[in-house]
Amino acid sequence: MKAYWQLTLAQLRIFIRNKQVLFWTLAFPIFLMVVLGFTLGKGGGISVTVGVVDADKSPQSHELLSLLKKNKALSFEAKNTKEQAISSLKQGDLQIVLQIPKGYEERIKQKGAGSPFALPVYYDETNLTVSQVGQQLVNNAIDTISKKQTKYKPSVVIQPEGIESLHLSYIDFLVPGIVAMMILNNNMNGVAGQIASWRERGILRRMQGTMLKAHTFIAAQITARLVLNGLQALIVLGVARMVFGVAIRGSWLSVIAFVILGTLAFMAIGFIIAGIAKTPESAAPIAGFLSFPMLFLGGVFFPIKDMPDFLQPIIKLLPISHLSTALRETMNVGVSFASLGMEALILAGWLIIAFVIASITFKWE
Amino acid sequence: MKQAESMITVDSLVKRYGNFTAVNGVTFQVQKGEVFGLLGPNGAGKTTTLEMLVGLRKPEEGTAFIGSFNIRKELQKVKEVIGVQLQSTTLFELLTVEEILQMYGSFYPKHLPIAELIDDMILTEKRKSRIKSLSGGQKQRLAIALALVHDPWVIFLDEPTTGLDPQARRTLWDIVLKLKKRGKTIVLTTHYMDEAHVLCDRIAIMDRGELIALDTPETLVRNLHAASAISFSVSSEVDLNEWAKVEGVTKADCKEKEVVLYSDDLQLTLTSLIQTASERQIALEDLQTRTATLEDVFIHMTGRSLREE
Ligand SMILES: Nc1ncnc2c1ncn2[C@@H]1O[C@H](COP(=O)(O)OP(=O)(O)OP(=O)(O)O)[C@@H](O)[C@H]1O
Ligand SMILES: [Mg+2]
Numbered sequence: 001m002k003a004y005w006q007l008t009l010a011q012l013r014i015f016i017r018n019k020q021v022l023f024w025t026l027a028f029p030i031f032l033m034v035v036l037g038f039t040l041g042k043g044g045g046i047s048v049t050v051g052v053v054d055a056d057k058s059p060q061s062h063e064l065l066s067l068l069k070k071n072k073a074l075s076f077e078a079k080n081t082k083e084q085a086i087s088s089l090k091q092g093d094l095q096i097v098l099q100i101p102k103g104y105e106e107r108i109k110q111k112g113a114g115s116p117f118a119l120p121v122y123y124d125e126t127n128l129t130v131s132q133v134g135q136q137l138v139n140n141a142i143d144t145i146s147k148k149q150t151k152y153k154p155s156v157v158i159q160p161e162g163i164e165s166l167h168l169s170y171i172d173f174l175v176p177g178i179v180a181m182m183i184l185n186n187n188m189n190g191v192a193g194q195i196a197s198w199r200e201r202g203i204l205r206r207m208q209g210t211m212l213k214a215h216t217f218i219a220a221q222i223t224a225r226l227v228l229n230g231l232q233a234l235i236v237l238g239v240a241r242m243v244f245g246v247a248i249r250g251s252w253l254s255v256i257a258f259v260i261l262g263t264l265a266f267m268a269i270g271f272i273i274a275g276i277a278k279t280p281e282s283a284a285p286i287a288g289f290l291s292f293p294m295l296f297l298g299g300v301f302f303p304i305k306d307m308p309d310f311l312q313p314i315i316k317l318l319p320i321s322h323l324s325t326a327l328r329e330t331m332n333v334g335v336s337f338a339s340l341g342m343e344a345l346i347l348a349g350w351l352i353i354a355f356v357i358a359s360i361t362f363k364w365e
Numbered sequence: 366m367k368q369a370e371s372m373i374t375v376d377s378l379v380k381r382y383g384n385f386t387a388v389n390g391v392t393f394q395v396q397k398g399e400v401f402g403l404l405g406p407n408g409a410g411k412t413t414t415l416e417m418l419v420g421l422r423k424p425e426e427g428t429a430f431i432g433s434f435n436i437r438k439e440l441q442k443v444k445e446v447i448g449v450q451l452q453s454t455t456l457f458e459l460l461t462v463e464e465i466l467q468m469y470g471s472f473y474p475k476h477l478p479i480a481e482l483i484d485d486m487i488l489t490e491k492r493k494s495r496i497k498s499l500s501g502g503q504k505q506r507l508a509i510a511l512a513l514v515h516d517p518w519v520i521f522l523d524e525p526t527t528g529l530d531p532q533a534r535r536t537l538w539d540i541v542l543k544l545k546k547r548g549k550t551i552v553l554t555t556h557y558m559d560e561a562h563v564l565c566d567r568i569a570i571m572d573r574g575e576l577i578a579l580d581t582p583e584t585l586v587r588n589l590h591a592a593s594a595i596s597f598s599v600s601s602e603v604d605l606n607e608w609a610k611v612e613g614v615t616k617a618d619c620k621e622k623e624v625v626l627y628s629d630d631l632q633l634t635l636t637s638l639i640q641t642a643s644e645r646q647i648a649l650e651d652l653q654t655r656t657a658t659l660e661d662v663f664i665h666m667t668g669r670s671l672r673e674e
Contacts, residue, residue, distance in 0.1 A: 006468045010465075013459065
């Protein structure tokens with residue numbers, strides 16, 4: 001335990017004293033964010049138009065619609081028939097179609113009897129990000145209604161004000177991506193480079209001559225890097241907030257949880273690279289070879305949906321895609337941790353597999 | 366069987382790298398409280414032997430005991446009682462002397478008071494300096510301090526004085542002798558004969574992975590059967606046998622144009638040498654005589670000088 005604290009402390013001291021690395025690992029993401037934010041940030045906001053087909057035309061359905069309309073991020077277009085609405089959806093005029101079927105009011109009045117009432121929502125699969133944002137907004141409103149109907153405590157009700165201010169621009173999209181990129185770079189590339197060079201210089205070998213255990217060493221590395229990454233992510237988020245007013249809509253805990261998950265997963269991959277690389281000189285190119293495509297494909301700068309179809313299956317396997325998606329959904333839309341279970345699971349899967357491989361391939365020399 | 370007093374027992378250790386045998390069946394014992402020197406030319410297998418004893422390389426054959434602990438089976442216990450300074454190590458350069466000692470101390474169940482250790486190693490003024498800024502000698506003393514931090518029984522030093530100026534070497538000698546006085550067992554490798562002579566109780570000479578001699582420095586020199594050495598160089602190569610025929614010569618060595626003759630009767634040999642040289646019209650250059658040393662023992666046994674240029 002003493003060794004663990006001492007090593008963690010030593011690693012943090014090394015981070016802090018390595019002024020240049022400290023500066024550039026922070027300066028680069030902030031620089032990127034500021035440049036891209038000012039050049040691309042203002043235009044190209046996401047607007048969501050919802051087509052509504054109200055077949056019920058009851059007071060209840062009107063209430064639902066009025067609640068939805070409070071949300072300034074959404075604009076509405078009433079459509080008479082479902083077919084009409086769907087064809088507009090296909091042409092891209094609408095992003096989402098919400099159908100309120102006949103009998104909606106009656107079902108609502110039965111108050112939770114039987115299975116919950118399902119409202120059909122149609123969306124454009126080729127434009128996932130926008131339609132997901134839209135769906136989330138619609139869901140929130142519907143949540144509000146259903147909770148009111150079943151007499152939930154009001155404290156659980158999602159505040160519509162939070163949703164009202166949602167006007168997403170590129171910078172909102174970018175900031176979570178930058179945080180994901182930072183986690184990727186600092187951990188995968190950082191660990192690979194550092195461990196490989198420590199090994200080359202015999203630093204690890206000297207420690208192997210002591211009673212220190214490998215797992216203590218690795219645990220201390222992880223702790224120190226988690227602290228450092230957490231702080232760096234905070235600084236970037238702080239700058240984003242002050243300069244561009246980018247806020248976190250979801251829970252901070254959820255953001256922190258994904259920062260931790262991402263850090264662990266990429267660090268484990270970094271340990272593998274350090275194990276494979278024969279020299280520190282080869283560690284950097286290997287890490288670069290892996291991180292470069294991830295940055296472009298994994299939704300850091302460009303939406304994943306803009307990537308070619310044939311790459312989609314690969315992209316869906318990349319840890320960075322899930323980290324950037326999870327951070328984005330939490331920060332931009334305020335999606336809860338529970339509904340990002342898939343992302344968390346895949347990252348955890350990467351983490352576990354990578355750690356198993358890393359602990360097998362880890363060498364002191 | 367191990368002797369009661371022996372602190373290190375090495376039993377036919379073998380280390381191979383592919384087809385190459387770096388250490389070929391080395392056997393020796395080191396007594397408690399002894400300073401034991403491993404000498405040998407570059408690539409003789411000194412570092413390899415030492416690193417097998419401290420658990421950093423796995424021997425292919427043979428085994429060794431430190432105290433009663435088997436280096437193959439009880440490595441963790443071995444590590445608790447040994448301290449190592451490796452031939453090539455760097456440390457975390459951004460930490461200070463005090464911090465790194467504190468850190469290494471934490472790797473063991475108990476450690477010496479850090480401040481005292483720093484004073485002992487004459488690093489008091491550098492306590493708060495970063496390792497990056499230390500001189501070669503200071504770094505070396507720090508490396509030894511790290512080896513001592515948990516107060517081990519046995520200390521392994523791999524070329525502790527290589528690359529240091531004479532002053533710094535002497536400082537290190539004092540440290541080693543002080544450790545010996547405290548009853549520590551020390552195994553060290555060196556390329557310096559004077560150092561081996563001053564520090565070591567016994568010396569093992571290694572060459573090409575094998576132990577070729579093991580004794581006290583005095584006995585090794587005595588066994589050379591030559592009190593004096595006569596060295597000179599010649600302008601063209603002469604057959605070694607010619608030199609052996611010179612009167613009084615017990616041994617003759619030559620490496621290209623450098624010749625060393627050993628003799629118990631310096632005057633006789635010198636007279637005979639001059640005669641031979643003028644008869645055959647050989648010009649002797651840089652003619653020198655001196656008392657034979659460990660260096661001569663070494664050159665004679667290995668046919669190589671310790672530090673090959
Ligand atoms: N990891 C390795 N792989 C292959 N060969 C090795 C390895 N380590 C050492 N050797 C070889 O084993 C031999 C013995 O090396 P070792 O380092 O033990 O020599 P040494 O006596 O310490 O020499 P020096 O005085 O130069 O330090 C050398 O020929 C060296 O090239
Ligand atoms: Mg060596």
